[in-house]
Amino acid sequence: xxxxxxxxxxxxxxxxxxxxxxxxxxxxxxxxxxxxxxxxxxxxxxxxxxxxxxxxxxxxxxxxxxxxxxxxxxxxxxxxxxxxxxxxxxxxxxxxxxxxxxxxxxxxxxxxxxxxxxxxxxxxxxxxxxxxxxxxxxxxxxxxxxxxxxxxxxxxxxxxxxxxxxxxxxxxxxxxxxxxxxxxxxxxxxxxxxxxxxxxxxxxxxxxxxxxxxxxxxxxxxxxxxxxxxxxxxxxxxxxxxxxxxxxxxxxxxxxxxxxxxxxxxxxxxxxxxxxxxxxxxxxxxxxxxxxxxxxxxxxxxxxxxxxxxxxxxxxxxxxxxxxxxxxxxxxxxxxxxxxxxxxxxxxxxxxxxxxxxxxxxxxxxxxxxxxxxxxxxxxxxxxxxxxxxxxx
Numbered sequence: 001x002x003x004x005x006x007x008x009x010x011x012x013x014x015x016x017x018x019x020x021x022x023x024x025x026x027x028x029x030x031x032x033x034x035x036x037x038x039x040x041x042x043x044x045x046x047x048x049x050x051x052x053x054x055x056x057x058x059x060x061x062x063x064x065x066x067x068x069x070x071x072x073x074x075x076x077x078x079x080x081x082x083x084x085x086x087x088x089x090x091x092x093x094x095x096x097x098x099x100x101x102x103x104x105x106x107x108x109x110x111x112x113x114x115x116x117x118x119x120x121x122x123x124x125x126x127x128x129x130x131x132x133x134x135x136x137x138x139x140x141x142x143x144x145x146x147x148x149x150x151x152x153x154x155x156x157x158x159x160x161x162x163x164x165x166x167x168x169x170x171x172x173x174x175x176x177x178x179x180x181x182x183x184x185x186x187x188x189x190x191x192x193x194x195x196x197x198x199x200x201x202x203x204x205x206x207x208x209x210x211x212x213x214x215x216x217x218x219x220x221x222x223x224x225x226x227x228x229x230x231x232x233x234x235x236x237x238x239x240x241x242x243x244x245x246x247x248x249x250x251x252x253x254x255x256x257x258x259x260x261x262x263x264x265x266x267x268x269x270x271x272x273x274x275x276x277x278x279x280x281x282x283x284x285x286x287x288x289x290x291x292x293x294x295x296x297x298x299x300x301x302x303x304x305x306x307x308x309x310x311x312x313x314x315x316x317x318x319x320x321x322x323x324x325x326x327x328x329x330x331x332x333x334x335x336x337x338x339x340x341x342x343x344x345x346x347x348x349x350x351x352x353x354x355x356x357x358x359x360x361x362x363x364x365x366x367x368x369x370x371x372x373x374x375x376x377x378x379x380x381x382x383x384x385x386x387x388x389x390x391x392x393x
Contacts, residue, residue, distance in 0.1 A: 011104060012125060014049040014058035014168070015093040018042050018066055018111035019082020031214055032062070032111045033069055037227050038324050038389070041214060042070055043355065044114030044227070047319040049168075050074035052121050055107070059093040062111075071355020072312040074319070087188055091180050102174025108191050109168035115210030115227055116168060123205040124170035133175045134195045137207035138163035163204065165190060166211040175200060233389040235326070238284030242276040243373075243381040254332060254339070254380070255346030255363065256308050256353060261337045265380060268297035272307035274332055274382045278350065279307070281328065281386035282314035286321065308353050315354045323390040325354060329362040333374050333381040339365030 018032045032042040039047075042062075049055055057076035060067060067079050080092040090108060097106070105128055109116060120137050127135035141162045147154035169192050171179075179194035188194050192202045210226045212219065250264025253272040265271035280290045288294075295302045295310055318325060330350070332339050339346075343363045351358040368375045 011056055012054050012170075013097060013100065013104060013106050013173075014055050015090060015097075015106060015108045016042075016045055016049060016058060016060050016111055017082075017086065017089050017093075017109065018060060018062040019089045030063075030066055032066060034214075034220065036114060036214075036220065037224055040070060040355075041114050042066070042111045043319075045109055045111050045116050046070065046074070048116045048118070049107070049109065049121075050077065050316075051320040052118055054121070054125055059096045061089045061093050069355075071352060072315070074316055086190075087180070087183060087194070090176075090191060094177060094180060097173065100173055102172065102177065104173040105170060106173045106176055107168040107170050108176070110213070112214045113167055113211045114214065114223060115208065115212060117208055117210065120166075120205070120208050120211070121168065124168060127203045127205050128170055128172065132203035133200050134169070134171045134192060135203040135205055136169045136190075136192045137166045137211065138204045139166065139207040139209065140164075164207070165192065166207045166213075171195065233323075233391060236285040236287075236323075236388045236390050238281040238286070238386045238388070240277040240280030240282075240284060240290075240384045240386070241381070242273045242280065243379055244271045244273045244276075245379045246377065252337070253307065255330075255342070256311075256349040257342060257345055259337060259342055269295070269302055269305040269310070270307050273380050274330055274346065274384075275307040275311050275350075275353075277382040277384040278328060278330055278386065279310045279314045281384040282311075282318065282325070282388070285386050285388045286314075286317055286323075286390075288317060311350075311353050318388060318390075321390055323388050325356050325360060326387040326389050327360050327362070328354075328384060328386045329364070330382065330384045331364045331366060333366055333368060333383070335367050335370065335375055335377050 033040050049058055059078050059080050060073060061080045061082050063082060078096055080096045083089045083092055105125060124135045141159040141164060145157040145159050147157060169190060175195060176191060179198055182198060183194050196202055212222055212226060214223060244265035244267050246263040247266045248263055252259045252261040252264040253270045255274040265273055276291055283290055291310055343365060347358050347361045347363045351361045373379050374381055
């Protein structure tokens with residue numbers, strides 16, 4: 001089957017800029033970490049870009065604190081440090097992409113515009129496929145515009161020749177590299193300005209009102225209205241259960257933490273019974289099988305693997321479907337060691353792996369009153385329930 005114009009080959013790379021402090025928004029945290037309609041502002045763009053079929057990799061430009069707070073990155077994504085100016089941040093991302101060919105396609109997007117859609121991405125990439133070296137999304141200016149001086153309105157400005165510029169902006173990587181190499185100062189507010197200075201034409205495609213930029217605190221209410229009701233969501237619930245045998249001379253991993261004990265859990269991976277049950281619960285809510293379907297014990301590459309990789313995979317699958325984790329409830333069943341002293345740390349570690357707030361994570365522990373294999377200290381079991389919000393089909 002021939003490739004359609006709306007389905008570009010997956011060889012584009014995304015640059016997501018999230019290095020600003022967002023002081024004008026007035027938040028205690030950087031604005032890209034503020035919660036918007038159930039998830040951090042930054043996560044909206046990251047999930048949308050990573051889920052698009054034409055984007056094979058990406059670079060997140062963010063401070064270490066912001067990158068850590070957002071949790072594991074999607075497969076194929078790397079990080080770069082932010083610069084003093086926006087232009088510097090893009091240059092740092094280009095350094096990460098130094099081994100890519102000039103004919104690769106790149107999209108540069110500001111995390112402060114969380115409403116990026118697959119439709120806009122598709123229009124931009126289609127413009128490049130049709131021969132443009134650069135393309136940007138724009139919207140018409142609906143308001144009457146006037147010049148203003150000394151507190152008084154002056155002459156009306158013809159809005160017919162004006163447009164509002166948005167991101168993401170798309171380029172052939174070689175074109176963007178030349179534009180930044182030729183830049184003499186950091187005054188450009190977007191990359192298209194630098195490209196036009198080279199004399200390269202920049203195509204325009206239809207933008208999207210949902211790409212409203214988060215600048216001030218009041219913008220959060222606008223974006224909540226634009227994004228919170230833009231997709232009808234349905235609740236999905238999954239359940240997971242796992243058990244592993246306790247054996248001597250092995251480290252004990254539970255809930256992503258190594259816990260000191262005389263015995264560890266036997267298994268092909270690190271046998272983290274809690275993360276295995278939780279991974280199965282998330283995959284079950286997605287209707288995507290279980291942990292063995294994706295990470296079969298017959299595959300030697302998973303021998304001794306850290307189970308947080310399995311849980312991160314499940315979280316990435318949820319993000320790729322445009323979903324979010326509403327709540328998870330984990331119960332660890334063990335006679336020994338005592339789980340109670342580690343509950344808070346396990347809860348925080350799971351929240352970190354899944355990039356969600358700890359308030360959405362419940363961790364409980366119980367025994368079987370010395371009955372059964374757990375009561376005889378032969379093994380440890382765990383069961384988990386996960387509640388997701390997924391877009392309706």
